[in-house]
Amino acid sequence: MSQPSIAIVGAGIAGVACANALAAEGIATTVYERAGGVGGRLATTVLPESAPAYAFDHGAQSFNVRSEAFRRAVDAAGRQGSVLPWPARWGHRTADALQADSRDEARYVGLPGMGALVRSLAAPLDVRFGHAVTRVAHDGRRWTIERNGTDTAHADIIALALPAPELPALFHGATPISLQETIAPVHYAPCWALMMGFAQPLGLPYDGIRIDDDMLAWAARDNTKPGRVMVDESWVVHASPGWSAAHAHDTPEQVLHAMHARFAEAFPGTPEPDLMAAHLWPHALVEQSAGMPCHWDAAARLGACGDWCEGPRVEAAFLSGVALAAKIAEAL
Numbered sequence: 001m002s003q004p005s006i007a008i009v010g011a012g013i014a015g016v017a018c019a020n021a022l023a024a025e026g027i028a029t030t031v032y033e034r035a036g037g038v039g040g041r042l043a044t045t046v047l048p049e050s051a052p053a054y055a056f057d058h059g060a061q062s063f064n065v066r067s068e069a070f071r072r073a074v075d076a077a078g079r080q081g082s083v084l085p086w087p088a089r090w091g092h093r094t095a096d097a098l099q100a101d102s103r104d105e106a107r108y109v110g111l112p113g114m115g116a117l118v119r120s121l122a123a124p125l126d127v128r129f130g131h132a133v134t135r136v137a138h139d140g141r142r143w144t145i146e147r148n149g150t151d152t153a154h155a156d157i158i159a160l161a162l163p164a165p166e167l168p169a170l171f172h173g174a175t176p177i178s179l180q181e182t183i184a185p186v187h188y189a190p191c192w193a194l195m196m197g198f199a200q201p202l203g204l205p206y207d208g209i210r211i212d213d214d215m216l217a218w219a220a221r222d223n224t225k226p227g228r229v230m231v232d233e234s235w236v237v238h239a240s241p242g243w244s245a246a247h248a249h250d251t252p253e254q255v256l257h258a259m260h261a262r263f264a265e266a267f268p269g270t271p272e273p274d275l276m277a278a279h280l281w282p283h284a285l286v287e288q289s290a291g292m293p294c295h296w297d298a299a300a301r302l303g304a305c306g307d308w309c310e311g312p313r314v315e316a317a318f319l320s321g322v323a324l325a326a327k328i329a330e331a332l
Protein backbone atom coordinates (compact mmCIF):
# COMPACT_ATOMS: atom_id res chain seq x y z
CA MET A 1 0.00 0.00 0.00
CA SER A 2 1.34 3.48 -0.81
CA GLN A 3 2.15 5.88 2.02
CA PRO A 4 -0.54 8.48 2.81
CA SER A 5 0.46 11.92 1.54
CA ILE A 6 1.50 14.40 4.24
CA ALA A 7 1.48 18.20 3.93
CA ILE A 8 3.23 20.46 6.43
CA VAL A 9 2.40 24.16 6.49
CA GLY A 10 5.21 26.45 7.72
CA ALA A 11 8.98 26.00 7.42
CA GLY A 12 10.00 27.52 10.75
CA ILE A 13 12.01 25.22 13.00
CA ALA A 14 8.87 23.36 14.20
CA GLY A 15 7.61 22.45 10.71
CA VAL A 16 11.07 21.57 9.44
CA ALA A 17 11.88 19.48 12.56
CA CYS A 18 8.62 17.58 12.01
CA ALA A 19 9.39 16.91 8.33
CA ASN A 20 13.03 16.05 9.11
CA ALA A 21 12.05 13.53 11.82
CA LEU A 22 9.58 11.88 9.42
CA ALA A 23 12.23 11.81 6.66
CA ALA A 24 14.57 10.01 9.08
CA GLU A 25 11.90 7.26 9.25
CA GLY A 26 11.69 7.14 5.45
CA ILE A 27 8.38 9.07 5.41
CA ALA A 28 8.08 11.76 2.72
CA THR A 29 6.28 15.08 3.22
CA THR A 30 5.66 18.26 1.24
CA VAL A 31 6.32 21.48 3.18
CA TYR A 32 4.53 24.69 2.09
CA GLU A 33 6.17 27.96 3.13
CA ARG A 34 4.91 31.42 2.24
CA ALA A 35 8.35 33.08 2.49
CA GLY A 36 11.30 32.66 0.15
CA GLY A 37 13.35 30.67 2.66
CA VAL A 38 13.11 28.53 5.79
CA GLY A 39 13.56 29.73 9.40
CA GLY A 40 10.50 31.82 10.29
CA ARG A 41 11.40 33.81 13.40
CA LEU A 42 15.01 32.63 13.10
CA ALA A 43 15.54 35.49 10.67
CA THR A 44 18.33 37.73 9.40
CA THR A 45 18.04 41.01 7.48
CA VAL A 46 20.92 42.45 5.48
CA LEU A 47 20.85 46.23 4.92
CA PRO A 48 20.99 48.44 2.95
CA GLU A 49 19.64 46.31 0.12
CA SER A 50 21.66 48.22 -2.51
CA ALA A 51 25.06 47.81 -0.82
CA PRO A 52 24.83 45.44 2.16
CA ALA A 53 26.97 46.60 5.07
CA TYR A 54 25.05 45.36 8.12
CA ALA A 55 23.45 42.02 9.07
CA PHE A 56 20.81 41.88 11.79
CA ASP A 57 19.27 38.82 13.43
CA HIS A 58 16.03 40.67 14.05
CA GLY A 59 14.08 37.66 15.43
CA ALA A 60 15.59 35.15 17.87
CA GLN A 61 19.05 36.31 18.96
CA SER A 62 20.50 32.99 20.12
CA PHE A 63 19.25 29.78 21.69
CA ASN A 64 20.20 27.31 24.38
CA VAL A 65 20.20 23.51 24.29
CA ARG A 66 18.82 21.38 27.11
CA SER A 67 17.42 18.14 25.62
CA GLU A 68 19.29 15.21 24.08
CA ALA A 69 17.25 15.37 20.85
CA PHE A 70 17.99 19.06 20.26
CA ARG A 71 21.64 18.52 21.26
CA ARG A 72 21.98 15.90 18.49
CA ALA A 73 20.49 18.27 15.88
CA VAL A 74 22.65 21.21 17.01
CA ASP A 75 25.81 19.06 17.07
CA ALA A 76 25.07 17.76 13.55
CA ALA A 77 24.59 21.33 12.28
CA GLY A 78 27.78 22.31 14.14
CA ARG A 79 29.75 19.65 12.26
CA GLN A 80 28.58 21.27 9.00
CA GLY A 81 29.69 24.69 10.27
CA SER A 82 26.08 25.97 10.52
CA VAL A 83 25.90 26.52 14.30
CA LEU A 84 28.44 27.67 16.92
CA PRO A 85 28.34 29.01 20.47
CA TRP A 86 28.36 32.82 20.73
CA PRO A 87 31.18 33.81 23.12
CA ALA A 88 29.46 37.10 23.97
CA ARG A 89 30.33 39.42 26.82
CA TRP A 90 27.01 39.70 28.68
CA GLY A 91 25.93 42.91 30.36
CA HIS A 92 23.02 44.26 32.41
CA ARG A 93 21.79 47.86 32.23
CA THR A 94 20.09 48.49 35.56
CA ALA A 95 18.42 51.80 36.47
CA ASP A 96 21.75 53.23 37.63
CA ALA A 97 24.61 51.12 36.26
CA LEU A 98 25.93 49.10 33.34
CA GLN A 99 27.48 45.98 34.75
CA ALA A 100 28.59 42.47 33.80
CA ASP A 101 25.89 39.77 33.76
CA SER A 102 26.50 36.09 34.36
CA ARG A 103 25.09 33.33 32.14
CA ASP A 104 25.57 29.65 33.03
CA GLU A 105 24.33 28.17 29.76
CA ALA A 106 26.05 28.36 26.37
CA ARG A 107 24.06 30.38 23.80
CA TYR A 108 24.21 29.16 20.20
CA VAL A 109 23.77 31.01 16.90
CA GLY A 110 23.44 30.02 13.25
CA LEU A 111 26.17 30.94 10.72
CA PRO A 112 26.11 33.23 8.82
CA GLY A 113 22.56 34.00 10.09
CA MET A 114 20.13 32.50 12.62
CA GLY A 115 18.23 30.44 10.02
CA ALA A 116 21.25 28.20 9.30
CA LEU A 117 20.15 25.50 11.77
CA VAL A 118 16.77 25.24 10.04
CA ARG A 119 18.43 25.23 6.59
CA SER A 120 20.61 22.29 7.58
CA LEU A 121 17.56 20.34 8.86
CA ALA A 122 15.65 21.21 5.66
CA ALA A 123 18.37 20.04 3.25
CA PRO A 124 16.78 16.65 2.47
CA LEU A 125 13.19 17.96 2.34
CA ASP A 126 10.72 18.98 -0.38
CA VAL A 127 9.99 22.60 0.62
CA ARG A 128 7.81 24.73 -1.70
CA PHE A 129 8.64 28.42 -1.22
CA GLY A 130 6.25 31.27 -2.00
CA HIS A 131 3.30 29.00 -1.16
CA ALA A 132 1.15 30.97 1.30
CA VAL A 133 -1.57 28.58 2.43
CA THR A 134 -4.82 30.52 2.43
CA ARG A 135 -7.31 27.77 3.30
CA VAL A 136 -7.40 24.16 4.50
CA ALA A 137 -10.56 22.03 4.47
CA HIS A 138 -11.36 18.37 5.09
CA ASP A 139 -14.03 16.69 2.96
CA GLY A 140 -14.32 13.65 5.21
CA ARG A 141 -11.73 11.78 3.16
CA ARG A 142 -8.73 14.04 2.60
CA TRP A 143 -7.44 17.60 3.04
CA THR A 144 -7.60 20.29 0.40
CA ILE A 145 -4.86 22.91 0.73
CA GLU A 146 -5.42 26.18 -1.10
CA ARG A 147 -2.28 28.18 -1.84
CA ASN A 148 -2.03 31.88 -2.74
CA GLY A 149 -5.84 32.00 -2.95
CA THR A 150 -5.97 29.91 -6.14
CA ASP A 151 -3.89 26.71 -6.49
CA THR A 152 -5.05 23.63 -4.64
CA ALA A 153 -3.21 20.54 -3.49
CA HIS A 154 -4.43 17.51 -1.56
CA ALA A 155 -3.06 15.47 1.33
CA ASP A 156 -4.24 12.64 3.57
CA ILE A 157 -2.57 14.15 6.64
CA ILE A 158 -1.90 17.80 7.42
CA ALA A 159 0.45 19.35 10.00
CA LEU A 160 0.17 23.08 10.72
CA ALA A 161 3.36 24.66 12.06
CA LEU A 162 2.36 28.32 12.47
CA PRO A 163 1.85 30.49 15.56
CA ALA A 164 -1.45 29.36 17.14
CA PRO A 165 -3.30 32.69 16.70
CA GLU A 166 -2.77 32.38 12.92
CA LEU A 167 -4.44 28.93 12.67
CA PRO A 168 -8.18 29.81 12.74
CA ALA A 169 -7.84 32.03 9.63
CA LEU A 170 -6.83 28.95 7.61
CA PHE A 171 -10.17 27.24 8.37
CA HIS A 172 -12.40 30.20 7.34
CA GLY A 173 -14.74 29.84 10.33
CA ALA A 174 -14.64 26.02 10.46
CA THR A 175 -11.77 25.43 12.92
CA PRO A 176 -12.19 21.92 14.37
CA ILE A 177 -13.41 22.02 17.99
CA SER A 178 -10.47 19.98 19.30
CA LEU A 179 -7.98 22.45 17.77
CA GLN A 180 -9.99 25.40 19.15
CA GLU A 181 -9.74 23.84 22.62
CA THR A 182 -5.99 23.22 22.32
CA ILE A 183 -5.14 26.76 21.30
CA ALA A 184 -7.68 28.58 23.54
CA PRO A 185 -5.20 29.35 26.37
CA VAL A 186 -2.31 30.36 24.08
CA HIS A 187 -1.12 33.94 24.25
CA TYR A 188 1.82 35.62 22.49
CA ALA A 189 3.48 38.96 23.21
CA PRO A 190 4.47 41.10 20.23
CA CYS A 191 7.98 42.50 19.87
CA TRP A 192 9.29 45.55 18.05
CA ALA A 193 12.89 44.98 16.91
CA LEU A 194 15.07 48.01 16.13
CA MET A 195 18.05 47.51 13.82
CA MET A 196 20.85 50.09 13.94
CA GLY A 197 24.04 50.09 11.85
CA PHE A 198 26.98 52.20 13.02
CA ALA A 199 29.94 53.04 10.82
CA GLN A 200 32.02 53.65 13.95
CA PRO A 201 32.20 51.34 17.00
CA LEU A 202 29.98 52.07 20.00
CA GLY A 203 32.64 51.41 22.63
CA LEU A 204 30.23 49.47 24.88
CA PRO A 205 32.01 46.72 26.84
CA TYR A 206 29.24 44.10 26.32
CA ASP A 207 27.74 42.32 23.27
CA GLY A 208 24.42 41.14 24.73
CA ILE A 209 22.79 43.47 27.26
CA ARG A 210 19.67 42.96 29.38
CA ILE A 211 17.97 46.30 29.98
CA ASP A 212 15.73 47.18 32.94
CA ASP A 213 13.40 49.68 31.31
CA ASP A 214 9.71 50.03 30.48
CA MET A 215 10.51 50.47 26.76
CA LEU A 216 13.69 48.51 26.02
CA ALA A 217 14.37 44.92 27.07
CA TRP A 218 17.50 43.75 25.23
CA ALA A 219 20.32 44.93 22.97
CA ALA A 220 22.84 42.85 21.02
CA ARG A 221 25.91 43.60 18.95
CA ASP A 222 25.20 41.05 16.20
CA ASN A 223 28.51 41.49 14.36
CA THR A 224 30.27 39.79 17.31
CA LYS A 225 28.51 36.51 16.52
CA PRO A 226 30.72 33.91 14.83
CA GLY A 227 30.73 33.68 11.03
CA ARG A 228 29.27 37.16 10.39
CA VAL A 229 30.57 38.48 7.10
CA MET A 230 29.53 42.10 7.76
CA VAL A 231 31.95 43.50 10.30
CA ASP A 232 30.49 46.99 10.90
CA GLU A 233 28.54 47.39 14.16
CA SER A 234 25.07 45.89 13.73
CA TRP A 235 22.90 46.36 16.84
CA VAL A 236 19.47 44.82 17.39
CA VAL A 237 17.36 46.21 20.22
CA HIS A 238 14.13 44.53 21.37
CA ALA A 239 11.34 46.53 22.95
CA SER A 240 9.62 45.12 26.03
CA PRO A 241 6.40 43.09 25.54
CA GLY A 242 4.28 45.77 27.24
CA TRP A 243 5.67 48.65 25.20
CA SER A 244 5.48 46.60 21.96
CA ALA A 245 1.80 45.80 22.63
CA ALA A 246 0.97 49.43 23.44
CA HIS A 247 2.70 50.60 20.23
CA ALA A 248 1.69 47.75 17.90
CA HIS A 249 -0.18 50.18 15.64
CA ASP A 250 2.62 52.76 15.41
CA THR A 251 4.56 53.06 12.16
CA PRO A 252 8.12 51.67 11.95
CA GLU A 253 9.31 55.26 11.50
CA GLN A 254 7.69 56.38 14.80
CA VAL A 255 9.02 53.34 16.64
CA LEU A 256 12.60 53.56 15.43
CA HIS A 257 12.93 57.20 16.51
CA ALA A 258 11.43 56.51 19.96
CA MET A 259 13.57 53.40 20.55
CA HIS A 260 16.76 55.02 19.29
CA ALA A 261 16.24 58.04 21.58
CA ARG A 262 15.77 55.77 24.61
CA PHE A 263 18.81 53.67 23.63
CA ALA A 264 20.96 56.82 23.42
CA GLU A 265 19.72 57.85 26.92
CA ALA A 266 20.53 54.40 28.33
CA PHE A 267 23.97 54.33 26.68
CA PRO A 268 25.34 57.91 26.65
CA GLY A 269 27.84 58.65 23.88
CA THR A 270 25.95 56.58 21.29
CA PRO A 271 26.85 58.07 17.87
CA GLU A 272 24.23 58.75 15.18
CA PRO A 273 23.48 55.49 13.36
CA ASP A 274 24.38 55.15 9.71
CA LEU A 275 21.11 53.28 9.17
CA MET A 276 17.99 52.29 11.15
CA ALA A 277 14.98 50.03 10.51
CA ALA A 278 12.23 48.59 12.71
CA HIS A 279 10.29 45.33 12.41
CA LEU A 280 7.20 44.24 14.36
CA TRP A 281 6.76 40.55 15.23
CA PRO A 282 3.04 40.33 16.11
CA HIS A 283 3.49 36.82 17.54
CA ALA A 284 7.00 36.94 18.99
CA LEU A 285 7.19 35.31 22.40
CA VAL A 286 4.78 32.81 23.96
CA GLU A 287 3.47 34.16 27.28
CA GLN A 288 0.96 31.34 27.83
CA SER A 289 1.49 27.97 26.13
CA ALA A 290 -0.97 25.15 25.41
CA GLY A 291 0.95 22.97 27.89
CA MET A 292 1.25 19.94 25.61
CA PRO A 293 3.99 18.74 23.21
CA CYS A 294 1.80 19.05 20.10
CA HIS A 295 -1.81 18.78 18.87
CA TRP A 296 -2.93 15.58 17.16
CA ASP A 297 -6.47 14.78 16.05
CA ALA A 298 -6.34 11.16 14.87
CA ALA A 299 -9.86 11.18 13.41
CA ALA A 300 -9.28 14.25 11.23
CA ARG A 301 -5.60 13.38 10.64
CA LEU A 302 -4.77 16.94 11.64
CA GLY A 303 -1.70 17.95 13.61
CA ALA A 304 -0.32 21.27 14.83
CA CYS A 305 3.01 22.18 16.40
CA GLY A 306 5.17 25.17 17.28
CA ASP A 307 6.64 27.06 20.20
CA TRP A 308 3.10 27.82 21.41
CA CYS A 309 2.76 24.19 22.55
CA GLU A 310 5.31 24.35 25.35
CA GLY A 311 7.18 27.64 25.56
CA PRO A 312 8.89 30.67 24.02
CA ARG A 313 12.07 28.99 22.84
CA VAL A 314 13.65 27.68 19.65
CA GLU A 315 14.23 24.34 21.36
CA ALA A 316 10.58 24.06 22.42
CA ALA A 317 9.47 24.62 18.81
CA PHE A 318 11.93 21.96 17.58
CA LEU A 319 10.74 19.42 20.18
CA SER A 320 7.10 20.14 19.33
CA GLY A 321 7.78 19.33 15.67
CA VAL A 322 9.55 16.10 16.63
CA ALA A 323 6.63 15.14 18.94
CA LEU A 324 4.13 15.66 16.12
CA ALA A 325 6.28 13.55 13.76
CA ALA A 326 6.07 10.69 16.27
CA LYS A 327 2.25 10.97 16.37
CA ILE A 328 2.04 10.96 12.57
CA ALA A 329 4.44 8.00 12.24
CA GLU A 330 2.37 6.04 14.80
CA ALA A 331 -0.80 6.72 12.81
CA LEU A 332 0.56 5.37 9.51
Ligand SMILES: Cc1cc2nc3c(=O)[nH]c(=O)nc-3n(C[C@H](O)[C@H](O)[C@H](O)COP(=O)(O)OP(=O)(O)OC[C@H]3O[C@@H](n4cnc5c(N)ncnc54)[C@H](O)[C@@H]3O)c2cc1C
Pocket residue numbers: 009010011012013014015032033034035038039040041042058059060061062063064131132133134161162163166191193238281283284285305306307308311312313314315317
Ligand atom coordinates in the same frame (compact mmCIF):
# COMPACT_ATOMS: atom_id res chain seq x y z
C1 LIG B 1 12.15 39.08 18.64
C2 LIG B 1 12.26 37.63 19.03
C3 LIG B 1 13.24 37.22 19.92
C4 LIG B 1 13.36 35.87 20.27
N1 LIG B 1 14.38 35.48 21.10
C5 LIG B 1 14.56 34.16 21.35
C6 LIG B 1 15.70 33.71 22.09
O1 LIG B 1 16.56 34.50 22.47
N2 LIG B 1 15.81 32.38 22.34
C7 LIG B 1 14.89 31.47 21.90
O2 LIG B 1 15.06 30.26 22.13
N3 LIG B 1 13.81 31.87 21.19
C8 LIG B 1 13.63 33.18 20.91
N4 LIG B 1 12.55 33.60 20.17
C9 LIG B 1 11.49 32.63 19.85
C10 LIG B 1 11.84 31.72 18.68
O3 LIG B 1 12.23 32.49 17.56
C11 LIG B 1 10.60 30.90 18.35
O4 LIG B 1 10.18 30.20 19.51
C12 LIG B 1 10.80 29.86 17.24
O5 LIG B 1 11.60 30.35 16.20
C13 LIG B 1 9.40 29.47 16.74
O6 LIG B 1 9.49 28.56 15.67
P1 LIG B 1 8.15 28.02 14.98
O7 LIG B 1 8.59 27.08 13.92
O8 LIG B 1 7.23 27.51 16.04
O9 LIG B 1 7.41 29.28 14.36
P2 LIG B 1 7.87 30.32 13.23
O10 LIG B 1 9.35 30.54 13.31
O11 LIG B 1 6.98 31.50 13.39
O12 LIG B 1 7.56 29.57 11.85
C14 LIG B 1 6.32 29.62 11.21
C15 LIG B 1 6.56 29.53 9.70
O13 LIG B 1 5.30 29.44 9.04
C16 LIG B 1 5.32 30.30 7.90
N5 LIG B 1 3.93 30.65 7.60
C17 LIG B 1 3.10 31.43 8.33
N6 LIG B 1 1.88 31.48 7.76
C18 LIG B 1 1.93 30.70 6.65
C19 LIG B 1 0.99 30.35 5.66
N7 LIG B 1 -0.28 30.81 5.69
N8 LIG B 1 1.38 29.52 4.64
C20 LIG B 1 2.65 29.03 4.58
N9 LIG B 1 3.59 29.35 5.53
C21 LIG B 1 3.23 30.16 6.54
C22 LIG B 1 6.15 31.48 8.33
O14 LIG B 1 6.65 32.21 7.22
C23 LIG B 1 7.26 30.78 9.13
O15 LIG B 1 8.33 30.38 8.29
C24 LIG B 1 12.45 34.92 19.76
C25 LIG B 1 11.46 35.34 18.84
C26 LIG B 1 11.38 36.68 18.47
C27 LIG B 1 10.37 37.09 17.44
